Amino acid sequence: MTDRKDAIARFLKEEFPQARIVVESVGDRCARVSQAVDTSDLRPGGTVSGPTLMAIADVALYVALLGEIGIVPLAVTTSLTINFLRKPAAGKSVIGECRLMKVGKTLAMGEVSLYSEGQEEPVAHVVGTYSIPPR
Amino acid sequence: MTDRKDAIARFLKEEFPQARIVVESVGDRCARVSQAVDTSDLRPGGTVSGPTLMAIADVALYVALLGEIGIVPLAVTTSLTINFLRKPAAGKSVIGECRLMKVGKTLAMGEVSLYSEGQEEPVAHVVGTYSIPPR
Amino acid sequence: MTDRKDAIARFLKEEFPQARIVVESVGDRCARVSQAVDTSDLRPGGTVSGPTLMAIADVALYVALLGEIGIVPLAVTTSLTINFLRKPAAGKSVIGECRLMKVGKTLAMGEVSLYSEGQEEPVAHVVGTYSIPPR
Amino acid sequence: MTDRKDAIARFLKEEFPQARIVVESVGDRCARVSQAVDTSDLRPGGTVSGPTLMAIADVALYVALLGEIGIVPLAVTTSLTINFLRKPAAGKSVIGECRLMKVGKTLAMGEVSLYSEGQEEPVAHVVGTYSIPPR
Numbered sequence: 001m002t003d004r005k006d007a008i009a010r011f012l013k014e015e016f017p018q019a020r021i022v023v024e025s026v027g028d029r030c031a032r033v034s035q036a037v038d039t040s041d042l043r044p045g046g047t048v049s050g051p052t053l054m055a056i057a058d059v060a061l062y063v064a065l066l067g068e069i070g071i072v073p074l075a076v077t078t079s080l081t082i083n084f085l086r087k088p089a090a091g092k093s094v095i096g097e098c099r100l101m102k103v104g105k106t107l108a109m110g111e112v113s114l115y116s117e118g119q120e121e122p123v124a125h126v127v128g129t130y131s132i133p134p135r
Numbered sequence: 136m137t138d139r140k141d142a143i144a145r146f147l148k149e150e151f152p153q154a155r156i157v158v159e160s161v162g163d164r165c166a167r168v169s170q171a172v173d174t175s176d177l178r179p180g181g182t183v184s185g186p187t188l189m190a191i192a193d194v195a196l197y198v199a200l201l202g203e204i205g206i207v208p209l210a211v212t213t214s215l216t217i218n219f220l221r222k223p224a225a226g227k228s229v230i231g232e233c234r235l236m237k238v239g240k241t242l243a244m245g246e247v248s249l250y251s252e253g254q255e256e257p258v259a260h261v262v263g264t265y266s267i268p269p270r
Numbered sequence: 271m272t273d274r275k276d277a278i279a280r281f282l283k284e285e286f287p288q289a290r291i292v293v294e295s296v297g298d299r300c301a302r303v304s305q306a307v308d309t310s311d312l313r314p315g316g317t318v319s320g321p322t323l324m325a326i327a328d329v330a331l332y333v334a335l336l337g338e339i340g341i342v343p344l345a346v347t348t349s350l351t352i353n354f355l356r357k358p359a360a361g362k363s364v365i366g367e368c369r370l371m372k373v374g375k376t377l378a379m380g381e382v383s384l385y386s387e388g389q390e391e392p393v394a395h396v397v398g399t400y401s402i403p404p405r
Numbered sequence: 406m407t408d409r410k411d412a413i414a415r416f417l418k419e420e421f422p423q424a425r426i427v428v429e430s431v432g433d434r435c436a437r438v439s440q441a442v443d444t445s446d447l448r449p450g451g452t453v454s455g456p457t458l459m460a461i462a463d464v465a466l467y468v469a470l471l472g473e474i475g476i477v478p479l480a481v482t483t484s485l486t487i488n489f490l491r492k493p494a495a496g497k498s499v500i501g502e503c504r505l506m507k508v509g510k511t512l513a514m515g516e517v518s519l520y521s522e523g524q525e526e527p528v529a530h531v532v533g534t535y536s537i538p539p540r
Contacts, residue, residue: 043420049460051456052456058455058456076489077489079489080459080487081487082485083483
């Protein structure tokens with residue numbers, strides 16, 4: 001489990017050197033990631049920007065999927081639906097909790113709830129689909 | 136709790152006399168509904184049609200919302216996103232399990248997992264938003 | 271063109287004998303369908319139900335896709351997002367105008383604008399994806 | 406028209422000083438924006454990242470909306486659905502063409518087609534909704 005988590009974290013660092021995501025856990029069709037928020041993520045009013053939230057959710061889905069199918073660099077997002085629910089806290093890390101609902105041969109689908117660290121209610125909810133290349 | 140469930144079921148029967156949905160439970164921002172599948176719901180190959188699944192999910196959201204805000208006939212669906220995950224079983228009832236993620240003053244948002252009765256994996260997943268009229 | 275339209279209309283009649291959709295035109299990655307609204311399609315207040323609108327959009331996408339790839343009965347909807355924009359008129363037919371944006375080897379995607387006949391502004395907008403079986 | 410375009414461009418520059426979006430045109434419920442792609446926008450393989458595309462679409466919707474309702478800083482995105490259609494070209498600017506389908510009192514909804522400059526087929530399609538604060 002930890003080996004897998006570390007391998008995925010290493011892979012993300014190589015593929016996306018500028019990414020600041022931390023892989024907290026992965027396994028059993030789920031993943032949990034977090035990202036500290038810096039000024040480039042903020043919008044006027046001190047809230048976290050929508051694209052930052054979308055990017056974190058996208059990585060959460062990717063990590064959960066790599067946990068199921070192994071490290072497959074060519075899996076790509078095919079769709080993503082985000083609903084913004086509450087204003088994120090500016091000074092808090094964002095947590096993304098992903099649960100895959102389907103991992104088929106060519107398509108995977110999952111949902112992600114996004115939280116400001118330490119808060120109980122989600123700030124946004126994402127549903128996304130990934131296309132899995134033939135092996 | 137049961138009073139509320141019965142009041143909602145009665146309201147649905149009056150508003151949608153042709154509906155065949157059964158309200159199984161409601162409360163705590165959640166609802167569970169079921170519908171026996173008849174031939175008008177089937178598609179070639181014996182599967183349950185997409186519009187039937189969407190209709191069940193829409194009612195599940197509505198029931199969960201009425202459970203929170205009381206019987207407000209003018210709440211209307213503003214958006215609905217469905218992902219079809221697996222072929223539903225033809226002879227089985229469809230179960231819809233809704234969980235609301237936000238109930239704001241003017242907008243509510245929730246997700247619904249749809250199952251063929253007795254099966255563990257969902258056949259479809261829905262995210263929907265409702266507009267709540269000013270009171 | 272007309273031959274293709276007629277072949278698709280015949281196919282729909284055979285596959286979905288209870289469907290009331292009329293194929294108005296098909297070709298060039300587009301399709302236009304219409305459906306007269308009857309009492310089973312109405313909701314309280316005289317408006318057309320959401321599931322009826324979703325069903326019409328789903329068929330519009332299917333017809334446009336069959337116009338591109340030929341009559342492939344196993345193409346299935348994988349996702350559908352609907353936004354409800356305006357109250358449909360009760361006594362008017364619903365028109366669905368579909369435009370496909372991608373027809374790939376395994377996945378197609380398109381959008382549908384839904385109108386009450388004779389009105390300029392859409393009552394709803396749909397984005398949908400179809401999975402195309404390997405040939 | 407040009408005055409309005411310039412006022413919106415100025416407002417964006419003040420609100421989002423780090424943004425690199427250019428407002429090409431706005432009016433008649435539509436907007437066209439563009440963004441040169443730099444290395445921070447790229448993913449392995451030389452393609453433009455999903456979050457970059459989502460961010461451009463989000464701004465295109467915002468610009469079109471400001472063109473209709475005037476400069477209202479508190480309008481916020483409530484939902485966004487993106488479908489990725491084709492691999493964007495790495496060296497090309499991304500163009501976002503937005504068309505609003507509804508501008509209500511509290512909610513607006515529109516679609517955006519995203520293109521790699523000079524190419525005819527869209528690389529992605531977005532549907533988004535905005536919440537408009539009471540005035």
